[in-house]
Amino acid sequence: MTTSKKSHAKYDIVAAHEAATKTMLRDALEQKDRTGALGLTGLEVLAFMAAKVVVPIVCSFISSVLFNKYKGAETKRELAEAKAEIAKHEGPLTPQVDRAVVIDSIVAGLLREGVPREVAAGVVERTLDDIGRDLAEKELSEKNKPAVKG
Amino acid sequence: MSSLLQLHAGTAGNYRWGSHLTRFSFLGPVNGHTLPRTLAGSINSQASWNSNVELRESLVIMHETVHYFQNLLTGTGYWDSEVMRRRVPEALGYARAERRIESVIPGEAARRKSRSQSERWMKEGIEELIFLPNRNLPRRRKEQIGDAVEACTGKREDQRNLAGLWIENILEAEAVANVLLQTLGTQATDRQREIWRENNFLSNPDRMQGRYQATIVLVAGIFEHWMGSTFAEMEATYGRTPIYIFFYRLLALLIDIACAHPSPAHLAKRAQPMYEFDPGLKLIRLLASLQRFTKSTAALFQKALGDKDYAGAERILLAGIAFDYAHSAEIYKDWAEYFAGQMSESDDRLIRLRSHCCRMRIDNPGCGASKSLGWLVVCRIPLFYLTPGGLQSYGFAAEHFDPAEEPLFLADLLKMNRDLGLWEYFMGSGKFVCPLAEADSCDGRTAVCESGIERDAQFPEAICCSVRRSLEQAGFILR
Known part of the structure; x- marks a missing residue:
């Protein structure tokens, strides 16, 4: 038997991309927020927003039903539920939803959070590309692995 | 040289000390509806948010x-604003001379000499300010605070344990306290509570960074000692919300x-040294006074606090301190007399604003003890803020909407912010x-004007940059 399906489930694609998306958002923020001495931190807000981008994108690689269920996730509880469903998935991860629909839905969620449109669109498109590329590479490396005899 | 008033990266909002201008990033996208909605919720004691972003x-x-209120309603804010008003033009004069020397005597040696002079001046200027970020607080001030603590407790504390008495941490603690006072105990639906819990890293000191916690932790320890019970015991006796x-x-x-x-005039009249008024030093003396209350004094103090008789509560606290602090x-x-004198010499709208706020503070002592949003309305204090979309404002008096007056106020506000920015830039401590x-509000702006000029x-x-034009007209050589 091969290990392809199992290793997709074990590889935490959400965790792997949340940090990168958070960095993208932080960089965009720092471009727009430069001065001040007394401030209120927003670092955890960025982590939350990064999850709001990465989780529905990964859902879109599982099924349109899962994507529609979590594309508008508004709370950490909902995002945690989505992550649990992603972790349970054992099939291959390939695009199941039209790219434009994924981008529009997630950008709309970021706009509700106050993120400027150009920042939101840039971050969502790049994260979608990064995740797609990452999954394709994983799939390819799994296919090229020699079969393990049980 | 490290930055004087440099930013904390990744903020939802910030206030540059002395700017009279709050800044909100896209993480806290304040708009025209935010203040009315939040005020209404605060007045009715009802949660006003229905989403993460609204909260x-x-x-x-x-x-x-x-x-902003700390700048406009306290002596610390007045002192620093006056230092900046005096020191910033002087500093720009030094910078101009520096640029001129470098333009006629090129070379690294000339550059180093002229820059080291201005850096020395910068250091002196900085030490006149009361507010400084923790990293720029001079060691001398930290040691003076340590001395005061030792005088109160008989024990020499490690400076790291005294961070709660550093000015940045004190101002952040007051901000956290006032946010909680406006939100604790409000009526909320389950959904609103869930949103609150998920975002409590913006208001719960336990989940915030060190500078928001330090003073709260220090005072909480003394409070427990004073009350003779831990917070857990007090919660069990009085209930969680009332005790907090x-x-x-x-x-x-x-x-x-x-x-x-x-x-400055008050200090001179009473022949008192400035360092005795370091807010950290004064705070530890106030806490020591609180600790020494007898049972009857404690009862009187609690009654004054309960009755919102803040002047009376202050009198009780000051009576327990050996140093002769004047009552607020x-x-x-x-200060009101000082500003009246300044206004007779200048028509700067920001001096007028400080003067107005000082008189309001005298008439409404509660606005100092509780710096809640409602005082903007009661004291008729305009609020100006920058968002990624530009400058916005809220006004609470007819004059705030006066078409003749508003442009003059905005001009003074932007001029002061321009000069503060140039001060830091020319002193080598930040981008402009x-x-x-x-x-x-500038048609000639380029991308670098917003991201920060470094050269x-x-x-x-x-022809299109009024800042360059003003600088060159004032004799700056910019190359």
Whole structure:
């Protein structure tokens, strides 16, 4: 038997991309927020927003039903539920939803959070590309692995 | 040289000390609806948010408005504003001379000599300011605070344990306290509570960074000792919300009294040294006074606090301190006279604003002890803020909407912010982010005006850049 399906489930694609998306958002923020001495931190807000981008994108690689269920996730509880469903998935991860629909839905969620449109669109498109590329590479490396005899 | 008033990266909102201008990033996208919605919720004691972003907007506007009030309603804010008003033009004069020397005597040696002079001057200028970020607080001030603590407790504390008495941490603690006082105990649906819990890293000191916690932790320890019970025991006896409201009300009052810094004339008249009025030093003396209360004094103090008799509560606290601190009422009366004198010499709208706020503070002592949003309305204090979309404002008096007056106020506000930015830029402590570009009020702005000018050559041509034009007209050589 091969290990392809199992290793997709074990590889935490959400965790792997949340940090990168958070960095993208932080960089965009720092471009727009430069001065001040007394401030209120927003670092955890960025982590939350990064999850709001990465989780529905990964859902879109599982099924349109899962994507529609979590594309508008508004709370950490909902995002945690989505992550649990992603972790349970054992099939291959390939695009199941039209790219434009994924981008529009997630950008709309970021706009509700106050993120400027150009920042939101840039971050969502790049994260979608990064995740797609990452999954394709994983799939390819799994296919090229020699079969393990049980 | 490290930056004087440099930013904390990744903020939802911030207030640059002395700017009179709050800034909100896209993480706290305050808009025209935020203040009315938040105020209405605060007045009715009802949660005003229905989404993460609405909650963040409310918390951020409450938090940053406290800093704005600290600048406009306390002696610490008045003192620093006056230092900046005096020192910034002087500093720009030094910078101009420096640029001229470098333009006629090229070479590294000349550059080093002229820059080292201005850096020395910068250091002297900085030490006149009361507010400084933790990293720029001079060791001398930390040691003086350590000495005061030793005098109160008989024990020499490690400086790291005294971070709660550093000015940045004190001001942040007051902001956190006032946000909690405006939100604890509000009526909320389950959904609103869930949103609150998920975003509590913006208001719960336990989940915030060190500078928001340090003073709260220090005062909480003393509070427990004073009450003779731990917070857990007090919660069991009095209930969670009432005990925290009482604690944060006390904390906010103590900080406000600690920040009642006298004017230069008042200091001179009483022949008192400035260092005795360091807010950290005064705060530890106030806490020591609280600790030494007898049972009857404690009862009187608690009654004064319960009755919102802040002047009476301050009198009780000051009576227990050996150093002769003037009462806030006397300090602000003196500041009001100082501003009246300044206004007779200058029509600067920001001096007028400080003067107005000082008189309001005298008439409404509660606005110092509780720096809640409602005082913007009661005291008719305009709020100006920058968002990624430009400059916005709220007004609460007819004059705030006066078409003749408003442009003059805005001009003074932007000029002061321009000069503060240039001060830091020329002293080698930061990029110059043009407030005219941020306010969306300059047609000639370029991308670098908003992202930050790092070299003189990056100022746009004088024909379209009023900042370069003003500097060159004043004799600056920018290459």
